[in-house]
Amino acid sequence: MSGKILVFGGAGFLGSYLVDELVNRDYEVIVCDLSTSEYMNEKCVFMPCDILNDEQVANAFTDDIDIVYNLAGFANLDKAIHQPYRTMELNIMGNMNILNSATTKGVRRFVYASSAYAMNNKGSFYGISKLASEKIVEEYSKRFDLDYTILRYGSVYSERDFENNYIFQLVKYAISSGEIVHDGDGEEVREYIHAHDAAAMSVDIIESEKFINQHIVLTGVEKMKRVELFKMIEEILNKELKITLKNDGYNHHFKYTPYSFEATVSKKLVANPHIDMGQGLLRCIKEAHNLEV
Numbered sequence: 001m002s003g004k005i006l007v008f009g010g011a012g013f014l015g016s017y018l019v020d021e022l023v024n025r026d027y028e029v030i031v032c033d034l035s036t037s038e039y040m041n042e043k044c045v046f047m048p049c050d051i052l053n054d055e056q057v058a059n060a061f062t063d064d065i066d067i068v069y070n071l072a073g074f075a076n077l078d079k080a081i082h083q084p085y086r087t088m089e090l091n092i093m094g095n096m097n098i099l100n101s102a103t104t105k106g107v108r109r110f111v112y113a114s115s116a117y118a119m120n121n122k123g124s125f126y127g128i129s130k131l132a133s134e135k136i137v138e139e140y141s142k143r144f145d146l147d148y149t150i151l152r153y154g155s156v157y158s159e160r161d162f163e164n165n166y167i168f169q170l171v172k173y174a175i176s177s178g179e180i181v182h183d184g185d186g187e188e189v190r191e192y193i194h195a196h197d198a199a200a201m202s203v204d205i206i207e208s209e210k211f212i213n214q215h216i217v218l219t220g221v222e223k224m225k226r227v228e229l230f231k232m233i234e235e236i237l238n239k240e241l242k243i244t245l246k247n248d249g250y251n252h253h254f255k256y257t258p259y260s261f262e263a264t265v266s267k268k269l270v271a272n273p274h275i276d277m278g279q280g281l282l283r284c285i286k287e288a289h290n291l292e293v
Contacts, residue, residue: 004028006065008051008098009072010044011037013162014113014153017199018069019044025203032060033072039160051094054101061105067206068102070095071113073129075164080126081252091129096136103144109206110148112137116217116258118152119266124252134215147212149205152266154219154258158195159283161291167192167229171281172288174233179242184250186227186243189257193220194280197271205269215266222277229277236281 005022009015010031016039022029023043031040032049040046049056051072073091074080080087095112102110117123118130134150141148157167174180198218205211224232227245234241275283 003066004030004062004064005067005069006030006032006060007069007071008032008049008057008060009070009113011035011040011046012071012075013158013160013165014156014195014198015069015071016040016160017158017195018071018202021196021199021203030060030065032057051097052089054097057097058101058104061101061107063105065102065105065107067109067111068098068107069111069113069202070098072098074126077117077123077126077252080129081124084125087125087129088132091126092132092136095133099137099140099146103140103146108147109212110137110140110146111202111206112148112150114150114152114215116152116154116219117254119217120254120258122252122254141213149211149213150215150266151202151205152215152217153193153198154217155190155192156195156198157192157280157284159280159287160195161287165195167281168284168288170230171233171284172291174237174241175285175288175292178239179244180230180233181244181246182226182230182250183246183248184226184253184255185247186225186230186245188226188250188253188255189223190226190229191219191221191223192229192277192280193218193271194275197274201269201271217266217268219268219270220277221270221272221274224277232277232281233285236278236285 010019011033019041029044031046074087115130117127
């Protein structure tokens with residue numbers, strides 16, 4: 001399958017993996033982001049773009065854009081708690097700027113990168129912004145006959161050094177300092193998914209009509225408590241770490257499950273085969289060690 005695809009936020013953490021996967025499947029890819037990164041795929045076209053600038057967004061669209069992914073916006077939940085206006089501005093108004101151009105240019109399908117926190121009464125302003133954007137996408141679909149797929153990502157990680165890559169930053173800090181500091185009690189459960197697997201499934205959904213106008217949950221298959229993750233990192237590093245569980249300041253994160261109120265029903269998609277947690281952590285540790293050298 002081939003076609004021209006526009007990816008907003010394609011230079012970011014998950015976006016860089018998505019672009020790699022699209023290029024590997026012979027799609028023509030245009031990446032729109034504030035700046036490029038060291039992980040940018042050389043086979044794509046890069047266009048500097050601020051999603052809050054509606055003129056820049058409109059200029060990114062050509063008449064032959066088939067599919068648009070929006071992975072841009074405010075992605076850090078903890079920072080979003082303290083920056084409500086910026087969070088809403090980027091995640092809602094930025095998304096609407098992209099939707100406006102997509103409907104004007106006759107794009108066939110719009111893929112929105114949401115979050116598991118859209119299904120949860122935690123997540124503070126970040127979760128609210130994602131749920132609101134989902135509703136806006138649905139309304140645009142009704143009003144402008146725009147097919148969409150909403151992807152609710154869970155705990156994505158990889159060995160690439162991005163600020164919002166929690167596990168990699170955890171590993172990097174553990175190597176440099178010999179400790180892990182966690183705001184919660186360590187009993188929080190997550191289903192981790194490697195960004196490579198998340199990206200592959202994010203492309204699978206555009207190659208099947210069964211995912212049109214659907215909400216898809218993308219998480220891993222390995223449930224793990226935070227404290228188990230910390231111990232796993234310690235064991236792979238083969239050295240004792242000072243693990244501090246503060247049990248404070250983690251109130252905006254869900255503990256066991258993102259499902260806490262009646263959100264729009266979504267299907268859950270898991271990777272098969274997938275990169276298992278041990279292998280994924282080993283990649284993170286090797287890459288973080290390389291940065292220390």
